[in-house]
Amino acid sequence: MNKLLEVKDLQTHFIMKNEVVKAVDGVSFTIYEKETFGLVGESGSGKSQTCRSILGLVKKPGKVVGGEILYKKQDVVKMSKDQLRKIRGHEISIIFQEPMTSLNPVLKIRKQIFEAFDRTDMTKEEKRKKSIELLKLVGIPSPETRMEEYTHQFSGGMRQRAMIAIALASEPNLLIADEPTTALDVTIQDQIMQLLNQLKEELGMSILLITHDLAVVAQMCDRVAVMYAGMIVEMTDTFTLFSTPRHPYTNALIQSLPNQKGANERLEPIHGAPPNLADLPMGCPFHPRCNFAEELCRTSRPELTDLTPTHQVRCHFLNKTVGFKGTFTPDTKQGGCDGENS
């Protein structure tokens, strides 16, 4: 498997007058070609900022202050604006969470697709043809007329499809999907996810899927990293994560999944509130909400350690977490990190 994107010790901080928010604090992961990699966490865990960092789209006063993002061995962080523009849209595309606000309300869909061809020397007719093709590909009916419309004439699901079409316009190798279905109805969520899966196979690209929904991870991802307070707390293949989670936070997330087929019929929400990134506790950031926390957790931050070559966990007391039962839902992907199974 070839490495497509390697994030190494990424640090994205928001530097404000009287505080520094470490939204992303030393995140490392690798995405291989043709795989779907999931990044899971609650809102504020830094997953969105991680993916924004990859494309240099972190909003002020945020800034990538450390680490490397190697795309095909080139460091995106150190790139000039011009080099970065060649990566954006052409190598790596992104789709956002809110289809309502992610498309320009005053430009026709056609213009917004055409923009993706800005740096090519396609003729207008070629652009048109390609756009129609793309809209068809993402399942927008009668694309010839729909592309002359504005976004307010599209439903939420249709907007998300249009956004995917635009993101795919220049045939990227990596598609970053930042909670692509959170704002949509459940039925449409499913359609969009299936569409993404299908497109991935057809176009042979990789997907970095950001979500807070483990059910989506089970359905979509080959490998997963769980983020908490700007750090990765557990990273492994999807099957392992669901069958033998080893971080208390991962376990709690899995236990809080509805309709799981396990001994525990009762949903168990995670107690406590998500951490305030501007004011993190000492030690392990999860300890105030952790059932297994001891004195050590309050004073010292655990490192991400290799449990196996493909399973990393950030916890002091791995011996205590052996017994986690995990679960698999029927549609959990089986198999390892190579993504050859589906």
Place this chain on the structure above:
Amino acid sequence: MNGLNYILKRILQIIPVVFIISILIFLMLRAIPGDPARLVLGEKATIESIDAMREKLGLNESYLVQYGKFVKGIVSLDLGTSLTYQRPVIELLRSRVKITLMLTLISTFFSLLISFPLGYYAGKYKDSMFDQIIKSGALAAVSMPSFWIGLLLMILFGVKLRWLPVGGWGDTFIDQIRSLILPGLTMSLLTSALLIRNIRNSVVDISNMDYVDFARSKGISERAVKNRHILRNALISTVTLLLMRMAYMLGGSVIIETVFSLPGIGKLMVDSIFGRDYAVVQALVMLFAMIILLINLLTDIIYSFLDPRVKF
């Protein structure tokens, strides 16, 4: 409904407004203490001419008939005779409207020229030193009397530096433009300040929108991000505001034209009030009202074209 129908609908909506305004203006002259005929003709009018005017205005008849005559006069552009100038009011307006219109256009031009770059960069570099200075400047500009600014500009560029005329109206086109520069600048100050605030805040809001990030993620140039996405969206509220401000500039023309002794309709208004030239005042109020209604109509139409979300 399509765009044309929308425009027709808006024009139809204006009709009752015009009606109400015409009634108000009709009542205006009759609200002033004294005989309207004498008011129109002035203190020195003879009994005979006053009687003739009473006949013409129909003052001996019912208010309804009087109003009918008033409307007929407006429609046939027979607006009476100016007491001061002893000329038909319509002639007087014709020669003066041009000056006020030019003044408004020039100050609109200045406003755009000043506000777009300043507002855009203040918004782009939000909370920077530049932004702070621009914000304070805009606050100061809306808090200062325009006639004072006008006089200061006059002292600086007219009296001390002698670059531009102190006031008055030129004979040649070049001279006319020269004599409009200082009043135009003075008039544009308030509008610029309001536009700058609007553009700055729009740019701040819009820059934070996901669609700007999404556009950027396509790998398009920063120039395209700025023009197609940020400014294109900021334009909607800004153009609307600017058009509304043009109506207010007409109000400002009363003061600015007095400061710079420009013979436009604003100055004519003040002169006519002092000269008790009520035929002219009445015609001017009607003219102002019509221009403002027209601007409002244009604003709505242009807005509906700028913002595709407007439903016809």
Place this chain on the structure above:
Amino acid sequence: MMRHAKKREIPIWATKPAFIVGIIIVVTAILISFFPQFIAPYDPIEVNSKAILVAPSAEHFFGTDNFGRDVFSRVIWAARIDLQIGVFATIVPLIFGSMMGLIAGYYGGVVDNILMRIIDILMTFPFTILVIVIMTILGQGMRNIYIAIWLVGWMAYAKLVRGEVLVLKNAEFIEAARVTGFSDKRILLRHMLPNVVSSAVVFAASDVVLCMLTGASMSFLGLGVQPPTPEWGAILNEGRAYIMNAWWITFFPGLFMAITGIGFSLLGDGLTDFLRTKGK
């Protein structure tokens, strides 16, 4: 990450230097307007034929005008009239307009409908134009400036307050008061008014600037305060004839007006900020 030391409790207003500057300016202006006799070295209307159009000096800080009157003293005394215009021209519409808005919004119906239509039509016209038209009918003079501004000014407050009332009308505590059987008058004055009045008051703080400038403009045009009464706009108007050789007559009164205007604007902006943060 280190825990932050607990921040000292600082009142919000103290963290806004612009607001403090606004307060200082406004308070100073008010003090000047109350006690001009302690600051002005000369009688503002006393003519001095020996000192005509004298440039600013230690004797006459702001110089003298064409009648030899001390411009500094005139500018100081003028603060009284201009502030009076700014404040009184604002307060009456604030009260009357808020009341109208309160009643129109609370009762609704045909009257409310017609009232709002007329206000909408009239408010498309520039403030200055409306005031001038009314001045034409009433004739010139200080008293008429007040009346003209009152007649035009209340509409903005009525609209503002009515909008707030419409929102509040369905609030639970109003429902509760109504169910309890309180009289309309009690509900309006005890329950509604305190909740809708703050935005009207905040608006009034910046409206003072508009009223003051409008009053001064009218006097500048010669429609308002008549000479020799010292008023900033009127002084400017008199000084206009002498800008070729006596710039100080026009410069200083305008400067005072500008500073006062900026003071009220800063105050208004600060109050708007508080209202916004309070609402959160």
